Amino acid sequence: MRDQGKAAAVASDLPIPVAHQFDDARQQHEAAAMGMWIFLATEILFFGGLFTGYAVYRAVEPQGFHEASRHLDLLLGTLNTGLLLTSSLTMALAVHSAENGLRRPTIGWLLTTSMLGLGFLAIKGYEYAHKVHEHLWPGPHFVAPPDASRGFEQFFVLYVSMTGLHAIHMAAGLLVMWVMVIILWRSRHVARHSNFVEMFGLYWHFVDIVWIFLFPLLYLIDRS
Amino acid sequence: MDSHADHAVRRYFGIFAALLVLLVITVGAAYVHLGAANIVVALVIAVVKASLVAWVFMHLRSSTPIVILFALGGVFWLVILILLTAADFLAR
Incomplete structure (x- = not known):
C-alpha cells in the first residue's frame, strides 16, 4: 500500500534517483531499511548490556531497588513518556508527508517532533538536577537514607547510566533531525529524501521503544 | 491526499x-x-x-520478510544475552 502512495508521489513529482547498484527504487528502499535494522540490532545489544545488568542487580537486591524507585518523580516520568509517544506519532506523520512529497508538512512535523524531544530532555535535565540536589546522584556526594537496603545506590547508578545513554541518543537524534530540516528546506524535491526521513524515523522510534522499557523498570517498581 | x-x-x-x-x-x-x-x-x-x-x-507491517527477519534478529540475540546471564545467576 505504501508503494502505491510512493508511485503516486513520484508521478506528480520528479523521479526518485536510484543509485547505480540498485535495480529500482523499491530495491533501494529495502536495502536501506535492512541496513537500518542491522544498525538497530547493534543498538538493541548496546542497551541490552545495561538491561541485563539491571536484571541481575534487581534479582540480587530487590528491596534496595524497590526503595530507590520510589524516589523517582512518577509524574514527570509519566509526562515524559507521553511526550515521547507523541513525538513518535509526529515522526510517523513526517515520514508519511515525505513519502507523499509534501514539503511543508514534512518540515512542520519534523520540527514538532524535535520540540517534543527537546521538552523531554528539559524535563530529564530538571529531574537530574533534582537528584543532585537530593544527594541521590551516584558519586562522592551520594547520601543514602540511613535505613536504606543494599542495592539502593546501585539502582541510581543504573538509573543514571540507562537514562543518560538514552538521553545521548535523543540529543544525537535532535542534531540529525535539524540537519535534515535544513536539507529539506533547501530542496525543491522532498520525495527524493523520503528514504532519509524514513530511516531516521526508524532510529527515533527505536529510542522511543527503549524508553517504553526504561519507564516501567525504573519508575514503576510496585508503588502500592 | x-x-x-x-x-x-x-x-x-x-x-x-x-x-x-x-x-x-x-x-x-x-x-x-x-x-x-x-x-x-x-x-x-x-x-x-x-x-x-x-x-x-x-512500518514492519508493510516490510518484506527479510527486513522483518533482521528486526527479529536483534531481539533474538538480546533474549540469548539475558537468558544465558539469568541461567548463570539463578543456578548459583
Whole structure:
C-alpha cells in the first residue's frame, strides 16, 4: 500500500534517483531499511548490556531497588513518556508527508517532533538536577537514607547510566533531525529524501521503544 | 491526499491512542499490589507498546520478510544475552 502512495508521489513529482547498484527504487528502499535494522540490532545489544545488568542487580537486591524507585518523580516520568509517544506519532506523520512529497508538512512535523524531544530532555535535565540536589546522584556526594537496603545506590547508578545513554541518543537524534530540516528546506524535491526521513524515523522510534522499557523498570517498581 | 493516505493517518492516530491508554494502564497497575506479578504485568504492557510502535510506526507491517527477519534478529540475540546471564545467576 505504501508503494502505491510512493508511485503516486513520484508521478506528480520528479523521479526518485536510484543509485547505480540498485535495480529500482523499491530495491533501494529495502536495502536501506535492512541496513537500518542491522544498525538497530547493534543498538538493541548496546542497551541490552545495561538491561541485563539491571536484571541481575534487581534479582540480587530487590528491596534496595524497590526503595530507590520510589524516589523517582512518577509524574514527570509519566509526562515524559507521553511526550515521547507523541513525538513518535509526529515522526510517523513526517515520514508519511515525505513519502507523499509534501514539503511543508514534512518540515512542520519534523520540527514538532524535535520540540517534543527537546521538552523531554528539559524535563530529564530538571529531574537530574533534582537528584543532585537530593544527594541521590551516584558519586562522592551520594547520601543514602540511613535505613536504606543494599542495592539502593546501585539502582541510581543504573538509573543514571540507562537514562543518560538514552538521553545521548535523543540529543544525537535532535542534531540529525535539524540537519535534515535544513536539507529539506533547501530542496525543491522532498520525495527524493523520503528514504532519509524514513530511516531516521526508524532510529527515533527505536529510542522511543527503549524508553517504553526504561519507564516501567525504573519508575514503576510496585508503588502500592 | 487520497483515501489511502487518510487511512494511514487514521491508523497512526489509532495506535497513538492505544499507546496512551496502555501508558495509563501500566501506571495504574503499579499502584495495585500484585507482588511478584507487578514486573510481569509491566513488561507485558511494555512489549505490547513496543510491538505496536515497531509494527505500525516502524512500518514492519508493510516490510518484506527479510527486513522483518533482521528486526527479529536483534531481539533474538538480546533474549540469548539475558537468558544465558539469568541461567548463570539463578543456578548459583
